[in-house]
Amino acid sequence: MLDEDTGYFLHQSLSTPCLNALKSCQGAWIQDVEGRRYLDFHGNNVHQVGFGHPRVIAAIKEQLDELSFCTRRYTCETTVALAKKLTELAPGDLNRVLFAPGGTSAIGMALKLARLATGRYKFVSMWDSFHGASLDAISVGGEAVFRSGIGPLLPGCERVPPPDHRHCPFRCGDACNLACADYIEYVLEKEGDVAGVIGETVRCTPFIPPLDYWKRIRAACDKHGALLILDEIPAGLGRTGRMFACEHYDIVPDMLVLGKGLGGGIFPLAALVAREELNIAADKALGHFTHEKNPVACAAGLATLQVIEEENLVERARALGNSALERMREMARRHLLIGDVRGLGLLMGIELVRDRNTLKRATEEAEQVMYASLRRGLNFKVTMGNILTLTPALIISQAELNQALDILDDCIGEVETARKV
Numbered sequence: 001m002l003d004e005d006t007g008y009f010l011h012q013s014l015s016t017p018c019l020n021a022l023k024s025c026q027g028a029w030i031q032d033v034e035g036r037r038y039l040d041f042h043g044n045n046v047h048q049v050g051f052g053h054p055r056v057i058a059a060i061k062e063q064l065d066e067l068s069f070c071t072r073r074y075t076c077e078t079t080v081a082l083a084k085k086l087t088e089l090a091p092g093d094l095n096r097v098l099f100a101p102g103g104t105s106a107i108g109m110a111l112k113l114a115r116l117a118t119g120r121y122k123f124v125s126m127w128d129s130f131h132g133a134s135l136d137a138i139s140v141g142g143e144a145v146f147r148s149g150i151g152p153l154l155p156g157c158e159r160v161p162p163p164d165h166r167h168c169p170f171r172c173g174d175a176c177n178l179a180c181a182d183y184i185e186y187v188l189e190k191e192g193d194v195a196g197v198i199g200e201t202v203r204c205t206p207f208i209p210p211l212d213y214w215k216r217i218r219a220a221c222d223k224h225g226a227l228l229i230l231d232e233i234p235a236g237l238g239r240t241g242r243m244f245a246c247e248h249y250d251i252v253p254d255m256l257v258l259g260k261g262l263g264g265g266i267f268p269l270a271a272l273v274a275r276e277e278l279n280i281a282a283d284k285a286l287g288h289f290t291h292e293k294n295p296v297a298c299a300a301g302l303a304t305l306q307v308i309e310e311e312n313l314v315e316r317a318r319a320l321g322n323s324a325l326e327r328m329r330e331m332a333r334r335h336l337l338i339g340d341v342r343g344l345g346l347l348m349g350i351e352l353v354r355d356r357n358t359l360k361r362a363t364e365e366a367e368q369v370m371y372a373s374l375r376r377g378l379n380f381k382v383t384m385g386n387i388l389t390l391t392p393a394l395i396i397s398q399a400e401l402n403q404a405l406d407i408l409d410d411c412i413g414e415v416e417t418a419r420k421v
């Protein structure tokens with residue numbers, strides 16, 4: 001199967017060749033064709049309600065029997081119900097919705113709407129950020145690897161340092177004075193005609209900005225007439241211990257972009273949720289996607305939001321995340337290889353370093369820990385070469401979470417010991 005995958009797909013980075021083939025996914029687990037089971041702390045961040053949630057599957061089946069597609073010109077009950085539910089949940093006057101078949105497309109709609117609403121074309125975004133891999137999304141994305149060799153991109157995209165206190169170019173360290181937020185205001189003032197600031201409220205790495213960070217940027221945007229677009233495609237819908245990550249910061253963006261888990265981990269579905277006063281493009285095509293009102297995807301979305309509420313997954317993410325963070329801090333006291341642990345809800349990370357003073361990235365060690373963990377049944381992603389990024393399903397049990405942390409503890413210990421000999 002791996003040979004066939006290699007034979008049929010256009011090769012692209014991080015997709016082909018694959019590690020193995022999957023047979024099933026259920027709850028917090030995935031299983032490969034050889035019967036190996038893994039707790040999936042990667043899941044592309046689609047698995048807030050876990051894989052194959054029975055409520056989501058039942059809603060999809062029911063919708064398939066009733067109305068499987070909604071032709072343009074028409075609307076339908078399920079799609080309207082999901083739009084209404086999202087606006088009820090979203091903070092402030094985020095009252096207008098457009099659906100898209102993926103997060104990248106929803107980001108594209110947000111950029112267009114910001115241009116139309118402001119009459120400006122420039123954007124400020126963060127180095128190291130990711131907003132999707134299309135031409136518009138990589139124009140505002142901050143990872144050079146996605147842009148290299150691709151050619152001219154959107155003009156007017158300025159990047160600024162992200163809120164990463166460990167590698168902050170302003171060197172304020174633990175005594176953070178939010179110089180990176182002030183720098184955004186500096187750029188907005190210097191340029192004078194920026195349409196919007198786009199950022200991930202909390203990067204999945206994770207990088208968790210200080211409490212006043214977004215407030216300061218919100219104020220700077222208001223002062224300089226720029227719109228604030230928050231990308232919560234992976235971090236929204238409960239993952240951080242709030243329904244939306246921006247709620248931690250007590251601000252309302254002009255646009256909130258959601259995706260990934262919105263389709264219940266089954267359907268590709270994303271949404272742009274915008275402030276009421278941004279309903280200004282009635283004569284323009286912002287998305288115009290064939291599947292913009294797909295009832296089956298929206299049935300999955302509606303059931304997902306119901307599961308998140310009824311199973312108290314937001315509170316669950318907060319409580320489990322706090323207990324995991326405590327355990328990770330305790331691990332950091334024993335393992336010198338751990339340079340930092342961070343978490344907000346069930347968005348967690350362990351940064352591995354060769355030296356706690358120089359913060360030299362322990363990239364080989366991170367890879368060794370990842371493969372050792374895979375052998376023991378834990379799957380996760382390594383970000384920026386040395387950060388073990390841990391995002392389990394929010395329905396995970398305390399016992400499963402403990403099992404994963406035991407695996408990590410052992411594997412980090414093993415790699416550390418092997419390094420010394």
Ligand SMILES: Cc1ncc(COP(=O)(O)O)c(C=O)c1O
Nearest residue numbers: 102103104130131132233234259
């Ligand atoms: C922060 C962020 N924005 C945008 C995207 C793009 O979403 P999609 O892959 O659904 O197009 C991703 C996907 O990983 C993401 O992590």
